[in-house]
Amino acid sequence: MGPFSVVFTFLLTASLAYYVYTPFPDGVEEPWKLMLLDATFRTAAKFQRLGFGHYIRSIRRFREVLLESDAGEDFVPGVKVSDVTFSGVPVRVYEASGGQGGLRRGLLYFHGGGWALGRASSYDKLTRIVSAELDAVVVSVDYRLYPEVQFPEPYLDCLAAAKHFLSAEVLSRYSVDPERVGVSGDSAGGNLAAAVAQEVHTRCS
Structure with a gap:
């Protein structure tokens, strides 16, 4: 040199x-x-x-x-993963197969990323682990992001997916106990989880 x-x-x-x-x-x-x-x-x-x-x-x-890599099945064996849509909103559904039978817990998960970054696959390993350890059906929502859309579209996507999942027909299809359904999220997803929970609670009260 x-x-x-x-x-x-x-x-x-x-x-x-x-x-x-x-x-x-x-x-x-x-x-x-x-x-x-x-x-x-x-x-x-x-x-x-x-x-x-x-x-x-x-x-x-x-x-x-x-930073991102979609998890393969070897991360958490025994968890069935499906990419579907709930009321037009893309979601990734995780179903644990190692439970004791009967109705299972349900969990809606909203990823973080400042309403502009991230996707359901970014949290694939985490949501697989949660599904397996809780014997739960976890629904990770791929809500729309900025700059393609602006507020309140991400919130409306999450609310639409939540309402769809909480319908009696869908809960029955996934064998989810309607009395044991929670919402969760990190960062911006935590904000969305709180807003969705408040809206659903208000409508059901």
Whole structure:
């Protein structure tokens, strides 16, 4: 490697480190992971200004390449997975097969991602484990995301899927006990879970 290559490599490395580095308070775990995430958002926003499409879509592609991998059946054996639609909303249904028979628990799960990122398959391993350990039917909802839609469409998708799942016909089809159905979610999904639970409770009161 000649002197020019050495100098070029050094300058490129220093420039990248300067671009990525963001100071964080002491005690923050894995600060470099947060720095890379911040740099990804800033870079995607710059690409948007250059005409490469909405920055959220660029971040989605980055996540799909580096962070997401659909789980195979070997993650949690004995869980049947089906991709279906509930009232026009795509959902992924997990059915544990190792229970004692009779009616099972039901759980609606809404993924996180700031109402703009993520999908049901992003949480495939988690929802398989929950289904197996609780002997539950878990419904992971693929609600629509920003920028394709805006509020309240994600909430309306989740509410429509919940109402469909809670119908007597569907609960019977999946052998779910109507007295043991819960909602759950993380981050933005937690917000959606709370909103859906309140709306369903209000309508049933």
